[in-house]
Amino acid sequence: MSEQKDVVIIGAGPAGIQAAIHSVRKKCNVLLLGRIERSALFSAHVENYACVEGVKTGEEMLIAGMDQAKRFGTEVMEDDVLKVHQEGDGFSVELESGVTVSTRTLIFANGTSRKKLKVPGEKEFFGRGVSYCVDCDANFYRNAIVAVVGNASAAIDGALTLTGYASKVYLVNQELLASRELIEKLNESTVENVSGTWVSEIAGDGDVKTLILENGKTINLDGVFIELGAKGAMELALEIGVQLDMDTMSHIDTNKKAETNVAGVYAAGDITGHPYQMAKAVGEGCVAGMEAAVFSRKQKRNEEG
Template identity: 60%
Template sequence: MSEHMYDVVIIGAGPAGIQAAIHASRRKIRVLLLGRIENSALYNGHIENYAFVPQTTLGADLLKLGLEQAKRFGTEHSSADVLKIAHEEDIFHLELESGKTVSTHSLILCMGVSKQKLNVPGEKDLLGRGVSYCVDCDANFYRGAVVTVTGNRSAAVDGALTLLDYASKVYLVAETLDVSDELLTRLQSSSVERICSSIKQINGDRMVTSLELANGEALDTEGIFIELGSKGAMQLATQIGVLLDLEAKYIAVNQKQETNIPGIYAAGDIVGPPLQMAKAVGEGCVAGMEAATYARKKKKEK
């Protein structure tokens, strides 16, 4: 096997990618994991709903432990980004940002999804300290707090209604709403207070304390949930004809995490909700084992 030839290459160093690397490497094959753990949605999160981890734990700590575990089993790791993927017979070729090209018998896509951002001052600096992109993930941290949701689609309205079970007060900031009549009725009959404006700035030092709105008002809040929807990191996948789901938001896979292209698997957030670590780890486990089996079969055929 040449220096740059691998049995399995995994793109994405989040929970799905790391777990896939662990299971693939245990098959005594050559595995390369590409990506930065800092790019994972988990990195700035807090985990308290994952079995066997009883205390609230920093996502960054879990990712670091997982990466070291994968390396102990033999996984090679590079933080280089992938620019292009090409397919030649049974081999996939990946062009990296470093200019190097690596090849593999099997490929696992675990790039996650890119959260749509407000792109306002304070959003990046206060991420994980009052700024969140997932109500389902972080609602429990805001029990008894005053919180705000922004967004005009069903994810935002549903998130605001969900937060009523946790927070003492919930605001929904949206200039317009594009939701079903049923969901709108539920919102209007709830105690969620809607503010017809948009957010200009998120304020706070160590934690979020307030929002500056486009209408000139200041809104005191202890948390802001940005629920603008998710956009999948699909550019690389679609280069080689990987099919998406019916809504063209996520990669379509079967129960073995196989895509429509033999040798390509996908796992984690990139294949759809719920966007939770538990789901990502399980899918990564399946993808890692299946990809390893596929790669070993292809090597025997040659």
């Protein structure tokens, strides 16, 4: 995809969809990335949202919102995002399909949830061999033996990244659920693909030493990276220097215009903190979409001289 985008939105929940609707209606070229089933709203029931009568399922609301965004002209791709980079005055977004998209502005609207394995040893060894961020912690595992656990794009991309650091990399998965291009990269790499099983326990003595699998096998190692689903907003945002809230370092810090500390980068929804409510997500998505549209139009005028 070589076309320059005005606005790229990462996340197809209520914040991302609302951002798309508002930015595309301001005549912007908008790309919305994500899958609605990844949204926390998808499996919820809603009865406290203003002007909506009765109980609605999150799924039907997201489907309706996505149809609306498409009808106004939003381009939608269900690709996972692997990496984001600053590129001159704009940004580039690498997708699991191998496509790289250039954009003038970015909106992070992909939530905050960090999925856990929920197995013995995971909590106990967090920070002592258990990590949730390859890009953050890979450097600590130079010449070590590590495993990545996960079925989707974040796990595969993490395993490939770790081959540049660790002496041995395992990828433990039940079934690979990613693009053909990304799986081909995995198959051509030195990563040992341990497929068809899952983790039953993480064990060690002070630090992680062993990964115990459901098929009865064990892997002796130095570190375990848990990468479930797509890469999270935090990891992607940190790649381009987006600042987190100083108190908890658990949310992206924004102002009333949904702006982050990086010019051209906005955030909306759960990723900006409590309360985790659809009403807040939609309101912030509205602001982020409009502000990103204004910023991208200014950038375009500057480019045209």
